[in-house]
Amino acid sequence: VETPKPANTNAPVWLSDAEKELKKIPFFVRGKARRNTEHFATEQGLGEISLDTLYEAKAHFAR
Numbered sequence: 001v002e003t004p005k006p007a008n009t010n011a012p013v014w015l016s017d018a019e020k021e022l023k024k025i026p027f028f029v030r031g032k033a034r035r036n037t038e039h040f041a042t043e044q045g046l047g048e049i050s051l052d053t054l055y056e057a058k059a060h061f062a063r
Helices: 016-022 027-043 051-061
Strands: none
Touching (some): 016 051
């Protein structure tokens, strides 16, 4: 029997406005957008993801 892995406690917290904006992204790419944004926020040392963080991550990964 495997013990489930605990949720990543180091993951940044999504603020409500950023979460609402994320829901506007088509479902078939939303997971990737979420992972990329969380990865970007972690690299930047951010503890929370704001709307600005979401847009900055989008610009970063669009290069």
